[in-house]
Amino acid sequence: MRKMGKRILIFTGGSLSDWAVEEIQDGDFLIGADRGAHFLIQHGKVPHVAVGDFDSVTEEEFGRIQRTSLETISCDALEKDLTDTELAFDLALSYDAEEIVIIGALGTRFDHSLANVHLLVKGLAKHVLCKIVDQKNEILLADRPMQIVKGKYSHVSLLPLTPQVTGITLEGFQYPLTNAVLTLGQSLGISNRLLDESGIVHLETGQLLIIKSRD
Known part of the structure; x- marks a missing residue:
């Protein structure tokens, strides 16, 4: 290496x-x-x-x-x-x-x-x-808690890459989630916003796409 x-x-x-x-x-x-x-x-x-x-x-x-x-x-x-x-x-x-x-x-x-x-x-x-x-976009994948920095982006969307992602709790977001479950085919996690310059996405199981975007 x-x-x-x-x-x-x-x-x-x-x-x-x-x-x-x-x-x-x-x-x-x-x-x-x-x-x-x-x-x-x-x-x-x-x-x-x-x-x-x-x-x-x-x-x-x-x-x-x-x-x-x-x-x-x-x-x-x-x-x-x-x-x-x-x-x-x-x-x-x-x-x-x-x-x-x-x-x-x-x-x-x-x-x-x-x-x-x-x-x-x-x-x-x-x-x-x-x-x-x-x-217009920045795409990450998480299977553990991750700090999200707003930067130049206005929206943050969360989409499961595995069939389910469990234990999703958001800190510092306009639309909070607490111990939520996201399942493939749902749009619940689309177009959230950070209240400040950063926030935290917590999750327990699964793989979660975190997509920062701007129009």
């Missing part, structure tokens, strides 16, 4: 624009998945690792990725079983990071977007803080 610093940012091939570059902080370790690597290079950033089958870039763009990235891991599109994002995520999990942020994980392909949300389960199993960030 190689120590790569506090945060690993994965840039993948969903919806990306200038906002995504603003997420980068000094000291971040940058992984570009397929076209995500090209995006980083276009914006003057050097990927520490570029990974994928690179079927979403031209031969010329791939050459630039190879020349610019500190390391390139290329695989055959027909022989791999995982998406490029999952390849990058598994690579990130193999490093000693405190946090993994996936940027560009949401886009026009709902199947890819949903599969990327499911990757958070892997991070939870490894006890690594993982989240998906786009221009």
Whole structure:
């Protein structure tokens, strides 16, 4: 296991624009998945690792990725079983990071977007803080109490990823819950608000998606 610093940012091939570059902080370790690597290079950033089958870039763009990235891991599109994002995520999990942020994980392909949300389960199993960030949302997955910071977001929604999530108690939210149960198919946890800059979501069993969003 190689120590790569506090945060690993994965840039993948969903919806990306200038906002995504603003997420980068000094000291971040940058992984570009397929076209995500090209995006980083276009914006003057050097990927520490570029990974994928690179079927979403031209031969010329791939050459630039190879020349610019500190390391390139290329695989055959027909022989791999995982998406490029999952390849990058598994690579990130193999490093000693405190946090993994996936940027560009949401886009026009709902199947890819949903599969990327499911990757958070892997991070939870490894006890690594993982989240998906786009221009309007931040998505986390919790199986234990978690402090939620409002930041730039106006709403917080809670959705069960397992059939049930039990023992949900909210501190610091406009609409309180006490020892509640959320079941798949319910919308009870949608569009809550923090009363101050932070609050706490308590839970006892299950896996709970916590989605911070803004219009």
